[in-house]
Amino acid sequence: MTTARRLAAALTAILAAALAGPAPAGAADRVTFGTNWVAQPEHGGFYQAVADGTYARYGLDVTIVPGGPQVNNRMMLSAGRLDFYMGGNLIQAFSALEQDIPTLVVAAMFQKEPQVMLAHPDQGFERFEDLRGATLFLSKQTVASTFQWMKSEWGFRDEQVKPYAFSVAPFLADRRSAQQGYVTSEPFAIEKTGGVRPKVFLLADYGFDTYSTTIETRREIVDRNPDLVRRFVEASIVGWYNYLYGDNARGNAAIKAANPDITDDLIAYSVRAMKEYGIVDSGDALDKGIGAMTQERIASFYGRMVKAGVVRPGLDIRRAYTLQFVNAGVGRELRRP
Numbered sequence: 001m002t003t004a005r006r007l008a009a010a011l012t013a014i015l016a017a018a019l020a021g022p023a024p025a026g027a028a029d030r031v032t033f034g035t036n037w038v039a040q041p042e043h044g045g046f047y048q049a050v051a052d053g054t055y056a057r058y059g060l061d062v063t064i065v066p067g068g069p070q071v072n073n074r075m076m077l078s079a080g081r082l083d084f085y086m087g088g089n090l091i092q093a094f095s096a097l098e099q100d101i102p103t104l105v106v107a108a109m110f111q112k113e114p115q116v117m118l119a120h121p122d123q124g125f126e127r128f129e130d131l132r133g134a135t136l137f138l139s140k141q142t143v144a145s146t147f148q149w150m151k152s153e154w155g156f157r158d159e160q161v162k163p164y165a166f167s168v169a170p171f172l173a174d175r176r177s178a179q180q181g182y183v184t185s186e187p188f189a190i191e192k193t194g195g196v197r198p199k200v201f202l203l204a205d206y207g208f209d210t211y212s213t214t215i216e217t218r219r220e221i222v223d224r225n226p227d228l229v230r231r232f233v234e235a236s237i238v239g240w241y242n243y244l245y246g247d248n249a250r251g252n253a254a255i256k257a258a259n260p261d262i263t264d265d266l267i268a269y270s271v272r273a274m275k276e277y278g279i280v281d282s283g284d285a286l287d288k289g290i291g292a293m294t295q296e297r298i299a300s301f302y303g304r305m306v307k308a309g310v311v312r313p314g315l316d317i318r319r320a321y322t323l324q325f326v327n328a329g330v331g332r333e334l335r336r337p
Contacts, residue, residue: 026059028056028059028060028061029059029060029061029228029231030061030063031055031060031061031062031063031083031084031228031232032062032063032065032081032082032083032084033046033062033063033064033065033082033083033084033085033086033232034064034065034066034067034073034074034076034077034082034084034085034086035064035065035066035067035073035085035086036067036073036074036085036086036087036088037066037067037068038066038067038068038258038259038261039064039066039254039255039256039258039259039262040185040255040259040262040270041184041252041255041262041266041267041270041271041274042114042182042184042185042213042270042274043064043086043213043255044240044243044244044248044251044252044255044270044271045109045236045237045239045240045241045242045243045244045251045280045290046064046086046236046239047064047239047243047251047252047254047255047258048239048240048242048243048248048250048251048254049062049235049236049238049239049242050062050064050239050254051250051251051253051254052239052242052250052251054235054238054239054242055232055235055239057235058231058232058234058235059231060228060231060232060235062232062235064258065082066258066259067086073085073086074087074092077103077216077217077218078101078102078103078218080218083217083221083228083232084215084216084217084232085103085215085216085217086213086214086215086216087105087213087214087215087216088113088212088213088214089113089210089211089212089214090105090210090211090214090298090301090302090305090320091145091210091305091310091311093105093214093216093320093321094302094305094311094315094317094320095311096320097315097316097317097319097320098311098312098315102218102219102220103216103217103218103219104216104217104218104219104222104319104320104321104322105211105214105215105216105293105320105321105322106215106216106217106222106229106233106321106322106324106325106326107214107215107233107236107237107291107293107325107326108211108212108213108214108215108291108292108293108326109212109213109214109215109236109237109240109280109290109291110211110212110213110279110280111211111278111279111280111281111282111283111284111285111292112202112204112205112212112277112278112279112282112283113203113204113208113210113211113212114182114183114184114202114204114212114273114274114277114279115146115180115181115182115183115202115203115204115208116180116181116182116183116186116187116200116201116202116203117131117136117178117179117180117181117201117203118171118178118179118180118181118186118187118190118198118199118200118201119131119134119177119178119198119199119201120171120175120176120177120178120196120198120199121196121197121198121199123175123176125178125199126199128154128201128206129154129155131156131178131201132154132155132156132157132160133176134160134176134177134178135160135162135174135176135177135178136156136160136161136162136177136178136179136180137162137163137164137170137171137177137178137179137180138161138162138163138164138179138180139163139164139166139180140163142164142180143161144310145310146180146203146208147161148308148309148310149207149208149304149305149308149310151308152304152307152308152309153207153304153307153308154206162177164179164180168186168189168190168193168194171190172190172193172194172196183200183202183273183277183279184269184270184273184274184279185266185269185270187200187273188265188266188269188270202277207304208304209297209300209301209304210301211293211297211298211301212279215232215233215236215291217229222322226324226325229325230325233291233325233326234325234330234331236291237289237290237291237330237331238330238331238334239251240280240281240290240291240331241290241331241332241334241335242334243271244271244274244275244280244281245334245335245336246334246336248271252264252267255267281335284297284327287329288326288327288328288329289326289327289328289329289330289331289332290330290331291325291326291330292326292327293321293323293326293327294323294327295318295323298317298320298321299317302315302317
């Protein structure tokens with residue numbers, strides 16, 4: 001074989017290897033991934049990546065450890081019992097930084113947090129600021145975080161608040177009220193239970209600009225094994241594209257196996273809502289791919305939380321995250337209209 005032919009053959013082999021996918025040779029690396037709640041469609045991309053073999057193709061043997069009311073998977077990550085954790089929003093990451101907990105965010109699967117305020121129709125609640133005239137059913141956790149932003153930027157008042165016990169009954173009984181929820185679930189529950197299609201105010205559309213459904217790990221894992229982190233992040237991203245735009249039957253079956261209380265109707269509603277409101281695939285993700293994060297966006301949200309008194313000023317927030325595993329456009333070819 002001539003030198004030119006050998007070079008052509010080598011280039012062809014390199015190209016073929018690149019197109020064949022990222023699966024490394026040898027035994028799969030075992031990974032434990034803890035979520036922050038029981039299995040549900042909002043976790044769909046992760047379950048999809050297990051069920052359709054995406055993690056396996058990236059050389060990973062992933063076990064998902066569901067969260068729940070009696071499970072603290074965030075603590076399990078810090079204690080070294082989990083390799084990765086599905087965080088809520090960036091407030092938790094800032095809090096970890098305040099407490100010098102050695103974790104950091106390596107990706108954000110949701111460009112918009114799905115938190116909403118829900119109001120009764122035909123009560124004059126046409127704009128978000130109109131809710132300043134409503135009774136607000138909010139949990140203690142929401143009062144300590146999101147509501148502080150609602151006060152600092154939108155002029156809401158403490159006297160509006162009544163306790164939210166994770167039941168829609170008080171909201172349905174008071175037509176001049178609004179309640180917290182997630183766009184992927186509570187509107188469905190309210191319509192199914194009370195026959196009311198609520199007004200939906202997605203807080204992300206009014207300036208609550210946190211990322212959500214983050215992937216967190218410990219700094220020592222990033223330092224010691226960045227390739228493992230890269231593979232987990234990229235496979236999770238592909239899982240989310242497949243869950244939203246491909247055949248998600250296997251992912252949904254895995255969710256129902258882990259949480260038998262979930263229904264097909266709720267799953268279908270949640271997936272539609274994630275698409276309609278751009279929860280996963282919008283903003284920077286359209287160009288940089290699902291999982292995208294930017295320094296500017298994180299700094300913006302940190303500033304809002306400092307102003308609201310939720311986190312303290314002066315933190316070096318660059319220690320709370322890294323961009324080295326995102327923004328490369330992984331999986332964008334899987335997007336469908």
